[in-house]
Amino acid sequence: MKKIIMQPSGKEIDCPAGETVLFVLEKQGYALPNNCRAGACGECKIKVLSGKFDQGFIMDMALSQEDRKKGYGLMCMAKPVSDVLEIEFGTEDAQPKLFPPVEDSWHIVTDKIHRTDKILDLKLSPLGKPIKFWPGQYAMIGDDDSNHPLRPYSIANAPKGNGELSFIITHEEGGKTSPWIHNEVNVGDHIKINAPYGTFLGDPNVDTPILCLASGSGLAPILSLLNAYLSRGHKNPVTLLFSAKTHNDLLHFGEIKYLESKYINFKYKYTLTQESNKSGALEGRIDKVLPNLFSDLSNHSIYIAGGILFVKSCKQIVNSLGAKEELLHMEEYFAQQI
Numbered sequence: 001m002k003k004i005i006m007q008p009s010g011k012e013i014d015c016p017a018g019e020t021v022l023f024v025l026e027k028q029g030y031a032l033p034n035n036c037r038a039g040a041c042g043e044c045k046i047k048v049l050s051g052k053f054d055q056g057f058i059m060d061m062a063l064s065q066e067d068r069k070k071g072y073g074l075m076c077m078a079k080p081v082s083d084v085l086e087i088e089f090g091t092e093d094a095q096p097k098l099f100p101p102v103e104d105s106w107h108i109v110t111d112k113i114h115r116t117d118k119i120l121d122l123k124l125s126p127l128g129k130p131i132k133f134w135p136g137q138y139a140m141i142g143d144d145d146s147n148h149p150l151r152p153y154s155i156a157n158a159p160k161g162n163g164e165l166s167f168i169i170t171h172e173e174g175g176k177t178s179p180w181i182h183n184e185v186n187v188g189d190h191i192k193i194n195a196p197y198g199t200f201l202g203d204p205n206v207d208t209p210i211l212c213l214a215s216g217s218g219l220a221p222i223l224s225l226l227n228a229y230l231s232r233g234h235k236n237p238v239t240l241l242f243s244a245k246t247h248n249d250l251l252h253f254g255e256i257k258y259l260e261s262k263y264i265n266f267k268y269k270y271t272l273t274q275e276s277n278k279s280g281a282l283e284g285r286i287d288k289v290l291p292n293l294f295s296d297l298s299n300h301s302i303y304i305a306g307g308i309l310f311v312k313s314c315k316q317i318v319n320s321l322g323a324k325e326e327l328l329h330m331e332e333y334f335a336q337q338i
Protein backbone atom coordinates (compact mmCIF):
# COMPACT_ATOMS: atom_id res chain seq x y z
CA MET A 1 0.00 0.00 0.00
CA LYS A 2 1.38 3.44 -0.95
CA LYS A 3 0.61 6.71 0.81
CA ILE A 4 -0.42 10.04 -0.69
CA ILE A 5 0.14 13.16 1.41
CA MET A 6 -1.71 16.33 0.47
CA GLN A 7 0.11 19.58 1.19
CA PRO A 8 -0.29 22.06 2.78
CA SER A 9 -3.03 20.30 4.77
CA GLY A 10 -0.79 17.29 5.51
CA LYS A 11 -3.75 14.91 5.21
CA GLU A 12 -2.84 11.36 4.23
CA ILE A 13 -4.69 8.76 2.20
CA ASP A 14 -3.80 5.19 1.32
CA CYS A 15 -3.29 4.24 -2.30
CA PRO A 16 -3.53 0.53 -3.21
CA ALA A 17 -0.87 -0.62 -5.70
CA GLY A 18 -1.83 0.02 -9.30
CA GLU A 19 -4.47 2.69 -8.59
CA THR A 20 -4.27 6.22 -9.93
CA VAL A 21 -4.01 9.25 -7.67
CA LEU A 22 -7.31 10.59 -9.04
CA PHE A 23 -9.08 7.30 -8.29
CA VAL A 24 -8.06 7.25 -4.64
CA LEU A 25 -8.70 10.97 -4.11
CA GLU A 26 -12.24 10.55 -5.42
CA LYS A 27 -12.73 7.41 -3.39
CA GLN A 28 -12.07 9.54 -0.30
CA GLY A 29 -14.42 12.28 -1.47
CA TYR A 30 -11.86 14.85 -2.62
CA ALA A 31 -12.80 17.07 -5.54
CA LEU A 32 -9.96 17.07 -8.03
CA PRO A 33 -11.12 18.57 -11.34
CA ASN A 34 -11.11 16.02 -14.16
CA ASN A 35 -12.74 15.57 -17.47
CA CYS A 36 -11.36 12.87 -19.79
CA ARG A 37 -9.67 10.45 -17.33
CA ALA A 38 -7.37 9.54 -20.19
CA GLY A 39 -4.48 12.02 -20.09
CA ALA A 40 -5.96 14.17 -22.84
CA CYS A 41 -7.52 17.30 -21.28
CA GLY A 42 -5.04 18.43 -18.61
CA GLU A 43 -7.80 19.18 -16.07
CA CYS A 44 -6.32 16.95 -13.37
CA LYS A 45 -2.86 18.60 -13.40
CA ILE A 46 -1.22 18.72 -9.98
CA LYS A 47 2.28 19.49 -8.73
CA VAL A 48 4.06 16.55 -7.17
CA LEU A 49 6.28 17.83 -4.35
CA SER A 50 8.16 14.62 -3.60
CA GLY A 51 8.14 10.95 -4.47
CA LYS A 52 8.00 9.08 -7.77
CA PHE A 53 5.06 8.18 -9.94
CA ASP A 54 4.41 6.40 -13.20
CA GLN A 55 2.71 8.94 -15.46
CA GLY A 56 1.49 6.36 -18.01
CA PHE A 57 0.60 7.42 -21.55
CA ILE A 58 -0.62 11.01 -21.77
CA MET A 59 -0.96 13.46 -24.64
CA ASP A 60 1.63 16.22 -25.14
CA MET A 61 -1.04 18.90 -25.41
CA ALA A 62 -2.41 17.92 -21.98
CA LEU A 63 0.87 18.51 -20.11
CA SER A 64 3.68 20.64 -21.53
CA GLN A 65 7.33 19.59 -21.29
CA GLU A 66 7.92 22.69 -19.19
CA ASP A 67 5.25 21.63 -16.67
CA ARG A 68 6.71 18.12 -16.56
CA LYS A 69 10.11 19.57 -15.69
CA LYS A 70 8.52 21.60 -12.90
CA GLY A 71 7.12 18.40 -11.41
CA TYR A 72 3.51 18.56 -12.55
CA GLY A 73 1.65 15.40 -13.43
CA LEU A 74 -1.79 14.35 -14.65
CA MET A 75 -3.38 12.53 -11.75
CA CYS A 76 -5.96 10.59 -13.80
CA MET A 77 -3.08 8.48 -15.16
CA ALA A 78 -0.46 8.88 -12.42
CA LYS A 79 0.26 5.85 -10.23
CA PRO A 80 2.56 6.23 -7.20
CA VAL A 81 5.79 4.23 -7.46
CA SER A 82 7.49 5.40 -4.25
CA ASP A 83 5.99 4.51 -0.89
CA VAL A 84 4.99 8.13 -0.30
CA LEU A 85 3.86 10.67 -2.88
CA GLU A 86 3.48 14.23 -1.68
CA ILE A 87 1.19 16.39 -3.80
CA GLU A 88 0.17 20.03 -3.74
CA PHE A 89 -3.56 20.11 -3.15
CA GLY A 90 -4.96 23.47 -2.00
CA THR A 91 -6.42 23.74 1.49
CA GLU A 92 -9.72 24.84 0.05
CA ASP A 93 -9.94 21.74 -2.15
CA ALA A 94 -8.58 19.42 0.48
CA GLN A 95 -11.98 19.06 2.05
CA PRO A 96 -14.15 16.05 1.38
CA LYS A 97 -17.06 17.39 -0.59
CA LEU A 98 -17.98 14.89 -3.26
CA PHE A 99 -19.86 11.63 -2.87
CA PRO A 100 -17.38 8.76 -3.06
CA PRO A 101 -17.89 6.87 -6.35
CA VAL A 102 -19.64 3.50 -6.19
CA GLU A 103 -18.27 0.72 -8.41
CA ASP A 104 -20.14 -2.08 -10.13
CA SER A 105 -23.55 -0.69 -9.29
CA TRP A 106 -26.16 -2.81 -11.06
CA HIS A 107 -28.85 -0.94 -12.94
CA ILE A 108 -31.64 -2.02 -15.26
CA VAL A 109 -32.21 -0.32 -18.61
CA THR A 110 -35.74 1.07 -18.34
CA ASP A 111 -35.84 3.05 -21.58
CA LYS A 112 -33.87 3.63 -24.75
CA ILE A 113 -35.13 6.24 -27.18
CA HIS A 114 -33.41 7.10 -30.46
CA ARG A 115 -33.55 10.89 -30.81
CA THR A 116 -31.57 11.24 -34.05
CA ASP A 117 -29.58 8.84 -36.27
CA LYS A 118 -26.62 9.19 -33.93
CA ILE A 119 -28.03 10.14 -30.54
CA LEU A 120 -30.17 8.21 -28.08
CA ASP A 121 -31.47 8.66 -24.55
CA LEU A 122 -30.76 5.86 -22.11
CA LYS A 123 -32.58 5.56 -18.79
CA LEU A 124 -31.37 3.38 -15.94
CA SER A 125 -32.91 2.49 -12.59
CA PRO A 126 -30.87 1.10 -9.69
CA LEU A 127 -31.26 -2.52 -8.63
CA GLY A 128 -29.59 -1.69 -5.30
CA LYS A 129 -28.95 1.55 -3.47
CA PRO A 130 -29.45 4.73 -5.56
CA ILE A 131 -26.22 6.49 -6.48
CA LYS A 132 -25.77 9.94 -4.94
CA PHE A 133 -24.31 12.58 -7.23
CA TRP A 134 -24.12 16.32 -7.81
CA PRO A 135 -25.77 17.82 -10.90
CA GLY A 136 -23.20 18.00 -13.72
CA GLN A 137 -21.32 14.80 -12.76
CA TYR A 138 -20.86 11.72 -14.90
CA ALA A 139 -20.94 7.92 -14.71
CA MET A 140 -18.64 5.35 -16.29
CA ILE A 141 -20.58 2.90 -18.46
CA GLY A 142 -19.21 -0.16 -20.26
CA ASP A 143 -18.65 -3.88 -19.95
CA ASP A 144 -15.01 -4.87 -19.63
CA ASP A 145 -15.91 -8.57 -19.82
CA SER A 146 -17.15 -8.18 -23.39
CA ASN A 147 -14.41 -5.72 -24.42
CA HIS A 148 -16.53 -2.57 -24.16
CA PRO A 149 -14.34 -0.34 -21.98
CA LEU A 150 -15.81 1.93 -19.35
CA ARG A 151 -16.38 5.40 -20.79
CA PRO A 152 -17.62 8.62 -19.17
CA TYR A 153 -21.19 9.74 -19.86
CA SER A 154 -22.73 12.76 -18.16
CA ILE A 155 -25.88 12.23 -16.15
CA ALA A 156 -28.69 14.20 -17.82
CA ASN A 157 -31.08 14.54 -14.89
CA ALA A 158 -30.95 16.21 -11.50
CA PRO A 159 -30.73 13.74 -8.59
CA LYS A 160 -34.04 11.93 -7.96
CA GLY A 161 -35.12 10.05 -4.89
CA ASN A 162 -35.71 6.83 -6.86
CA GLY A 163 -32.13 6.87 -8.19
CA GLU A 164 -33.13 7.03 -11.87
CA LEU A 165 -30.32 8.13 -14.16
CA SER A 166 -30.64 9.30 -17.75
CA PHE A 167 -27.94 9.76 -20.37
CA ILE A 168 -27.63 11.22 -23.86
CA ILE A 169 -25.35 8.94 -25.86
CA THR A 170 -23.77 9.81 -29.20
CA HIS A 171 -22.78 6.93 -31.50
CA GLU A 172 -19.08 7.48 -32.22
CA GLU A 173 -17.80 5.75 -35.35
CA GLY A 174 -14.80 3.62 -34.48
CA GLY A 175 -15.59 3.65 -30.75
CA LYS A 176 -16.23 0.47 -28.80
CA THR A 177 -18.64 1.45 -26.07
CA SER A 178 -21.13 3.82 -27.70
CA PRO A 179 -21.87 1.39 -30.62
CA TRP A 180 -22.40 -1.34 -28.00
CA ILE A 181 -24.93 0.85 -26.17
CA HIS A 182 -26.62 1.82 -29.43
CA ASN A 183 -26.77 -1.65 -30.98
CA GLU A 184 -26.57 -4.28 -28.25
CA VAL A 185 -27.86 -2.91 -24.96
CA ASN A 186 -31.62 -3.39 -24.74
CA VAL A 187 -34.45 -2.30 -22.48
CA GLY A 188 -34.63 -4.79 -19.62
CA ASP A 189 -30.90 -5.58 -19.64
CA HIS A 190 -28.91 -5.36 -16.42
CA ILE A 191 -25.70 -3.34 -16.68
CA LYS A 192 -23.04 -2.24 -14.21
CA ILE A 193 -21.95 1.38 -13.83
CA ASN A 194 -19.41 3.27 -11.72
CA ALA A 195 -20.42 6.73 -10.49
CA PRO A 196 -20.31 9.59 -9.71
CA TYR A 197 -17.25 11.40 -11.09
CA GLY A 198 -16.28 14.88 -12.30
CA THR A 199 -16.28 18.42 -11.03
CA PHE A 200 -18.45 20.20 -13.59
CA LEU A 201 -20.63 21.26 -10.70
CA GLY A 202 -23.07 24.02 -10.06
CA ASP A 203 -22.47 26.13 -6.99
CA PRO A 204 -25.77 25.89 -5.09
CA ASN A 205 -25.07 29.22 -3.40
CA VAL A 206 -24.25 31.20 -6.51
CA ASP A 207 -26.17 34.44 -6.67
CA THR A 208 -25.58 35.50 -10.28
CA PRO A 209 -27.38 35.18 -13.61
CA ILE A 210 -26.57 31.86 -15.28
CA LEU A 211 -25.75 31.22 -18.94
CA CYS A 212 -25.49 27.66 -20.30
CA LEU A 213 -24.04 26.94 -23.75
CA ALA A 214 -24.31 23.42 -25.17
CA SER A 215 -24.21 21.38 -28.35
CA GLY A 216 -25.00 17.72 -29.05
CA SER A 217 -24.79 15.42 -26.04
CA GLY A 218 -23.14 18.30 -24.14
CA LEU A 219 -26.76 19.06 -23.29
CA ALA A 220 -26.72 16.21 -20.74
CA PRO A 221 -24.84 17.83 -17.82
CA ILE A 222 -26.47 21.16 -18.65
CA LEU A 223 -29.95 19.62 -18.30
CA SER A 224 -28.95 18.21 -14.95
CA LEU A 225 -27.65 21.59 -13.76
CA LEU A 226 -30.62 23.53 -15.16
CA ASN A 227 -33.18 21.30 -13.51
CA ALA A 228 -31.33 21.54 -10.21
CA TYR A 229 -30.97 25.33 -10.30
CA LEU A 230 -34.56 25.96 -11.37
CA SER A 231 -36.18 23.50 -8.98
CA ARG A 232 -34.10 24.94 -6.11
CA GLY A 233 -35.71 28.31 -6.84
CA HIS A 234 -32.73 30.18 -8.32
CA LYS A 235 -33.96 33.77 -8.56
CA ASN A 236 -31.65 35.32 -11.15
CA PRO A 237 -32.13 34.96 -14.93
CA VAL A 238 -31.10 31.59 -16.36
CA THR A 239 -30.49 31.22 -20.12
CA LEU A 240 -29.76 28.13 -22.19
CA LEU A 241 -28.35 28.66 -25.68
CA PHE A 242 -28.25 25.34 -27.53
CA SER A 243 -26.51 24.92 -30.88
CA ALA A 244 -27.87 22.31 -33.32
CA LYS A 245 -27.44 21.64 -37.03
CA THR A 246 -31.16 21.46 -37.81
CA HIS A 247 -34.50 21.63 -36.03
CA ASN A 248 -34.53 17.81 -35.81
CA ASP A 249 -31.34 17.95 -33.73
CA LEU A 250 -32.94 20.00 -30.94
CA LEU A 251 -32.61 17.37 -28.21
CA HIS A 252 -35.17 17.36 -25.39
CA PHE A 253 -36.99 20.24 -27.09
CA GLY A 254 -40.34 19.59 -25.38
CA GLU A 255 -38.82 19.14 -21.94
CA ILE A 256 -36.89 22.40 -22.20
CA LYS A 257 -39.91 24.30 -23.53
CA TYR A 258 -41.80 22.98 -20.51
CA LEU A 259 -39.13 24.40 -18.18
CA GLU A 260 -39.42 27.73 -20.00
CA SER A 261 -43.18 27.78 -19.42
CA LYS A 262 -42.84 26.80 -15.79
CA TYR A 263 -40.01 29.11 -14.68
CA ILE A 264 -40.44 32.76 -15.51
CA ASN A 265 -36.69 33.49 -15.08
CA PHE A 266 -35.63 30.78 -17.59
CA LYS A 267 -35.12 31.55 -21.29
CA TYR A 268 -34.46 28.87 -23.91
CA LYS A 269 -32.65 30.06 -27.05
CA TYR A 270 -31.46 27.80 -29.82
CA THR A 271 -29.48 28.40 -32.93
CA LEU A 272 -29.39 26.31 -36.09
CA THR A 273 -26.15 26.12 -38.04
CA GLN A 274 -27.40 24.29 -41.15
CA GLU A 275 -31.00 25.41 -41.52
CA SER A 276 -32.54 28.83 -41.98
CA ASN A 277 -35.92 30.51 -41.70
CA LYS A 278 -37.20 28.29 -38.89
CA SER A 279 -39.50 30.27 -36.64
CA GLY A 280 -38.16 30.71 -33.11
CA ALA A 281 -34.61 29.77 -34.10
CA LEU A 282 -31.52 31.94 -34.25
CA GLU A 283 -29.17 31.28 -37.12
CA GLY A 284 -25.44 30.61 -37.12
CA ARG A 285 -22.81 29.48 -34.68
CA ILE A 286 -22.78 30.59 -31.06
CA ASP A 287 -19.86 32.97 -31.59
CA LYS A 288 -22.04 34.83 -34.07
CA VAL A 289 -25.31 34.93 -32.14
CA LEU A 290 -24.13 35.35 -28.54
CA PRO A 291 -22.99 39.00 -28.84
CA ASN A 292 -26.51 39.85 -30.07
CA LEU A 293 -28.00 38.39 -26.88
CA PHE A 294 -25.48 39.63 -24.28
CA SER A 295 -23.18 42.62 -24.32
CA ASP A 296 -21.54 41.99 -20.92
CA LEU A 297 -21.09 38.61 -19.21
CA SER A 298 -18.90 39.81 -16.36
CA ASN A 299 -21.47 38.95 -13.69
CA HIS A 300 -22.68 35.63 -15.18
CA SER A 301 -21.91 32.10 -14.04
CA ILE A 302 -21.26 30.33 -17.33
CA TYR A 303 -21.44 26.60 -18.10
CA ILE A 304 -20.20 25.31 -21.47
CA ALA A 305 -20.45 21.65 -22.56
CA GLY A 306 -19.85 19.97 -25.91
CA GLY A 307 -17.05 18.85 -28.25
CA ILE A 308 -13.55 20.31 -27.95
CA LEU A 309 -13.89 22.81 -30.78
CA PHE A 310 -17.31 23.95 -29.61
CA VAL A 311 -16.06 24.57 -26.06
CA LYS A 312 -12.98 26.36 -27.36
CA SER A 313 -14.93 28.74 -29.57
CA CYS A 314 -17.52 29.41 -26.83
CA LYS A 315 -14.73 30.15 -24.36
CA GLN A 316 -13.23 32.70 -26.74
CA ILE A 317 -16.49 34.50 -27.29
CA VAL A 318 -17.54 34.60 -23.61
CA ASN A 319 -14.07 35.88 -22.69
CA SER A 320 -14.45 38.66 -25.24
CA LEU A 321 -17.74 39.56 -23.53
CA GLY A 322 -16.04 39.92 -20.14
CA ALA A 323 -16.64 36.47 -18.57
CA LYS A 324 -14.79 35.98 -15.29
CA GLU A 325 -12.48 32.96 -15.07
CA GLU A 326 -13.76 31.98 -11.61
CA LEU A 327 -17.37 31.87 -12.85
CA LEU A 328 -16.57 29.86 -15.99
CA HIS A 329 -17.13 26.07 -15.99
CA MET A 330 -16.38 23.86 -18.98
CA GLU A 331 -16.90 20.20 -19.88
CA GLU A 332 -15.29 18.97 -23.09
CA TYR A 333 -16.09 15.69 -24.80
CA PHE A 334 -13.24 13.74 -26.32
CA ALA A 335 -14.35 11.61 -29.25
CA GLN A 336 -11.44 9.16 -28.95
CA GLN A 337 -12.61 7.92 -25.60
CA ILE A 338 -16.33 7.56 -26.27
Ligand code: FES
Pocket residue numbers: 033034035036037038039040041042043044045062074075076077
Ligand atom coordinates in the same frame (compact mmCIF):
# COMPACT_ATOMS: atom_id res chain seq x y z
S1 FES B 1 -5.97 14.61 -18.37
FE1 FES B 1 -6.64 13.84 -16.48
S2 FES B 1 -8.77 14.10 -16.52
FE2 FES B 1 -8.13 14.72 -18.49
